[in-house]
Amino acid sequence: MKITFKMQDHDTKTVDALPGQSLMEVAIANDVSDVIAECGGGAICGTCHVKICEKWHDLVGPAEDFEEDVLDSIANVTATSRLSCQVLLGTDFDGLEVTVPKA
Amino acid sequence: MQDPHKTDAVIIGAGPVGLFAAFQLGMLNLECHIVDMLTQVGGQCAELYPEKPIHDIPAFSKISGQDLTDRLMEQAAPFAPTLHLGEAMQQIDRQIDGDFILTTDTGTRIRTAAVVIAAGGGAFVPKRPPIENVALFEGAGVQYAVRKTGDYAGEDVVILGGGDSAVDWALTLTDVAKSVTIVHRRPKFRAAPEALVRMEQAAATGALSIVIGQATALNGPAPQVNSLTVKTSDGDVDLAASRVLPFFGLTNAPGPLANWGLTMEGARICVDPETLETSKQGIFAIGDIALYPGKLKLILSGFHEASMMAQAVHAIAAPDERVVFQHSTSSPALLRKLNQHAGLT
Numbered sequence: 345m346k347i348t349f350k351m352q353d354h355d356t357k358t359v360d361a362l363p364g365q366s367l368m369e370v371a372i373a374n375d376v377s378d379v380i381a382e383c384g385g386g387a388i389c390g391t392c393h394v395k396i397c398e399k400w401h402d403l404v405g406p407a408e409d410f411e412e413d414v415l416d417s418i419a420n421v422t423a424t425s426r427l428s429c430q431v432l433l434g435t436d437f438d439g440l441e442v443t444v445p446k447a
Numbered sequence: 448m449q450d451p452h453k454t455d456a457v458i459i460g461a462g463p464v465g466l467f468a469a470f471q472l473g474m475l476n477l478e479c480h481i482v483d484m485l486t487q488v489g490g491q492c493a494e495l496y497p498e499k500p501i502h503d504i505p506a507f508s509k510i511s512g513q514d515l516t517d518r519l520m521e522q523a524a525p526f527a528p529t530l531h532l533g534e535a536m537q538q539i540d541r542q543i544d545g546d547f548i549l550t551t552d553t554g555t556r557i558r559t560a561a562v563v564i565a566a567g568g569g570a571f572v573p574k575r576p577p578i579e580n581v582a583l584f585e586g587a588g589v590q591y592a593v594r595k596t597g598d599y600a601g602e603d604v605v606i607l608g609g610g611d612s613a614v615d616w617a618l619t620l621t622d623v624a625k626s627v628t629i630v631h632r633r634p635k636f637r638a639a640p641e642a643l644v645r646m647e648q649a650a651a652t653g654a655l656s657i658v659i660g661q662a663t664a665l666n667g668p669a670p671q672v673n674s675l676t677v678k679t680s681d682g683d684v685d686l687a688a689s690r691v692l693p694f695f696g697l698t699n700a701p702g703p704l705a706n707w708g709l710t711m712e713g714a715r716i717c718v719d720p721e722t723l724e725t726s727k728q729g730i731f732a733i734g735d736i737a738l739y740p741g742k743l744k745l746i747l748s749g750f751h752e753a754s755m756m757a758q759a760v761h762a763i764a765a766p767d768e769r770v771v772f773q774h775s776t777s778s779p780a781l782l783r784k785l786n787q788h789a790g791l792t
Binding site for chain 1: 491496568574576577578608609610631632633635637661695696698699744
């Protein structure tokens, strides 16, 4: 399946991914700048913030409480913000588009 | 000045890897001290996610951070590591004979043959709010902890965050402050139900105000704050604020170790994977803070590194003693210690 990361500088990157991978893993494997994932996927540091594009938001679903707590402490959070380490790709996520805010 | 403590190794960081390092050093008949800036052992596991199950510790399909910490303490207990909790490492001085003298911020001095950095993600510091120029206001208009509630008498206090600390301090400060406003990104607060009821009551009587939105700018002649701009669903609002208290929990920062002149890559310390020694002889790094080709940030890998490190430290701390590799099931020295600890001798 394909995932598209849209960067702040209007650059976009469309990459291959597999169901079951986290969105963060896909970003790191493909050197998506501004996805840093300092804590390695523990939903602690908030450095893997992405915004799910509106039309995908319902399918991807909302953040859980512990994830919201981390989102509280980072900048430019919107209603579709997620920590990419907590988004596991489902089989029906082919074509998913997310925006990566500046780290 | 008091004579320093004397030991074979000082472990910086009482997280799981630091605690297991005390056990592995003990297995080789080496003594150690453990220093941690937190007031409890367990490091990140106990501080940030004590209840979260960990699933990749061998032989445990799941174990909580607190349980893991308790068991590691129990395992290291026969070797009686000396703990210095609530103390931050401040200074390291190499002596002519190769030993180090370490000094903590509370004045504890320890003379040691080897230093083992097991500091994980680094020192714990309060998370900064996502406001660009916040650093300019820290210590004056922006404060991360309440020391004396009296300091807030007559102040317009704005509290940022929606967790226990934010809600509890908001309620406490309504007694002394001129005004208290709590700013949170979403309507849902995460605090004790009883505290939430009191917060709603206080809001109903006007004792405190609740604003849902994200703080975006601090205004004032820094470091003094006059107001805080908050982005809400109705647009930007400016709140009167003379003291802003962000309560977003703790995060990791490199801390003073970054100034020890060790070869680093970002916030991590480069080591030789065979010995876990850093670029300075006698100083070792293990666990999440260590970096070598293929390094995995797993507790499991930290345990392995602790055992490798112990062998290398032995060569420094007890150079005349030959290490005979022993399994823990049959080591006479270990069995003697364990029996002593259990009161069987």
